[in-house]
Amino acid sequence: MDNIILYLLTIIQEQYNTICWLILFICRYIPLKQWAHDEIHSPKYQKFLTDKLPVIKPFIKQDWLLWNEYYRLRYGKAVKPVKTQNGKTRTVPEDTVCPLCGAPHEYLYDNSGGRGQFKCKICGQTFVNGEKVTTPLKLQCPYCGHALQPVKDRKHFRVHKCVNDNCSYYKRNLKKLPKKLPKSEYWKYKLRYLYREFSVNFFDMDLNQLPKWATSFKYKKNNAYIMGLCLTYRVNLKLSLRQTVQALKEIHGIEISHTMVNNYAKTAAVLIRPFVDSYDYNPSHELAADETYIKIKGVKSYVWLIMDAVSRSILGYQVSTSRDVGPCILTMRMAFDKFKEFPGKALKFIADGYSAYPLAAQQFKLEKDWDVFITQVIGLTNDDEVSKKFRPFKQLIERLNRTFKESYRITCGYGTEDGAVHSISLWVAYYNFLRPHEISGGKEPLNKVELLEGAGNMPGKWQLLIYLGQQTILKQQSEASICS
Structure with missing residues (x-):
């Protein structure tokens, strides 16, 4: 019996040595495929x-006199002004100076044969005179x-x-x-x-700017409850403007124009948005981002969404007519503002393979010194380990896009960019605070607000949301006046 065990142990040891040799041979002579998806190798x-x-x-200003004195001490003679050859006149304007050391035009070469580029004889800096004279x-x-x-x-x-x-x-x-x-x-x-x-600083843009006309409601013919009914039919039940007018007339006997319904929705969106954007969501360290298509005046436009993968709340949203890095940065700013302290490397940010997200992460590193690591899930199939691990996060944000498209289809596209912004702002407010979510079995909204829970019906909740938005605006205005 002992001989059999000893024989089996010997075989196992030989197999182990063979496996180690094969691994070493593969690593040394056989190139392994990259973990990345094959699509990124396509042109x-x-x-x-x-x-x-x-x-x-950085561009550090220097003094040409000190440079010249250094040359005199080091080499025994200072740098002499530029001399023309064969009696040619100098083509360097007299008001031109070196942007690095400040040397006058006597020490500057025409470095491009009259095409505008100059070179300093003192410091060797090349530059273009005019708007780009300082770098x-x-x-x-x-x-x-x-x-x-x-x-x-x-x-x-x-x-x-x-x-x-x-x-x-x-x-x-x-x-x-x-x-x-x-x-x-x-x-x-x-x-x-x-x-x-x-060339545009997307970090100086105000994310909470209010239009001058959106200060208060003035009910000449209707009241606040009718406005709540309009928002309920328009946003909750996904009815168009004219369908909302028809429902109010046939169910409640209320005569109202579709223009008035649109005005109510537009002003409510502006007043509610400060509360939605400044609410303390207490976000997790797992965010998912994506962009989807809409139509504005028949032209393809985009909606950018960032959601908390744990609580499912929408933390950032933007509307843009172009799919570039600018609106991506603004959406990420809106989401990151929800953190009391930026999590840094602990943050998991999952997006698709579009290059705007890594470019935006670079700008956050330059402007804020924040390390934002983007995990990109590429393709529709799990062909690599990254896709297998983070595919559920991508599915969450894709499901959110489909939920948004359910309310978008009734519009047949938006007439203006402001109209798209207002409609999506109302939808985000409804999704985050009023819509019963599947995470609670379809019984409760994602974020509970004590004041809203006391409302007896949905029109009342919309009125309370507007009240909360007005209180947030007053608070922000008082804080701004104190700071100024």
């Missing part, structure tokens, strides 16, 4: 990849240290590119190209390091 998805932040060097910072490639060159100007940002052919990032991407690919097809792939410098 169609190359533009969605986001590079890491560049090396940013606030210098961007360098994080892989090779080469200065980035601006190559494209867009509406809200400028694209900088590393043009160094010896850059390790560029060489590595060249090796990944398909074999025998002609150079005329290289443009389809992302080979060089790129960085987008945004």
Whole structure:
């Protein structure tokens, strides 16, 4: 019996040694597939990849006289003014000075043959006179240290590119190209390091600005209860404006125009929104984000939503006519403002594979020094470990999109961007505070407010929501007056 056990242990030890050798052989000679989804290697998805932040060097003003004195002490002679050759006149304007050291025009070269670029003989700085005479910072490639060159100007940002052919990032991407690919097809792939410098500061925008006309309700013919009925039929029961008018007439015998219903909904949205946006949701550290399509004046537009994956509350929402990083940053700002203290690396932020989310995370790092790690769930099938683990979060936000589309379909699109904002604001207020949610078995809303629980019916709850919004506005106004 002892011999059999000893024999089996010997076989197990030999198998273990064989397995270790095979693992070592595979790791050394056989390239393993990446965990990422195969779609990101296609040229169609190359533009969605986001590079890491560049090396940013601040622009520090210097004195050309100190530089010149240093040259005199070090080399025994100071730098002399630029001399013209063959009797040519100087093309550097007399009012031009170096933006780095302040050297006058006598020490400046015409570096581009009259095309506007100059070079300082004192410090070696190259610059363009005019609007770009001062450069606030210098961007360098994080892989090779080469200065980035601006190559494209867009509406809200400028694209900088590393043009160094010896850059390790560029060489590595060249090796990944398909074999025998002609150079005329290289443009389809992302080979060089790129960085987008945004010209609009999305962190200075006021998220809670009120229009001047939305200060109070004036009921000339109807009362607050009729306004509550209008909101109940319009938002809760997902009726159109004219269907709401028909329901009020045939059920309650109330004569009202669809224009008045629209005015009630628009003003209620503006008054309720401050309460919804400033409510203490006590969010968890798991957020899910996505964007969905709507129509404004027949043109494709977008709704951005961020929800708490634990409580299911909507923390951030925006409407935009373009699918770029600007509204993405504003939506993330709205969601992150709900945290009393930003969780940092403990935050799990799940989104799809769109590049706006990593770009927005970079801007939060630059502006707020917040580390926002985006987990991107790509594709519809679980082809990698990331998708398998975080697919439930993506399904939650997709289910939220479908819930929103149920109320959106009755509109056949929005007439104006403000109308879309007001409608979605009312829907978010209803979803967060009035709608019975499946998480409680369809009996209670997501967030309980003691004042709302005392209301006997839904029109009364809408009136109380407006009251809470008005109190929030008064509180914000008093705090602003104290600060000023």
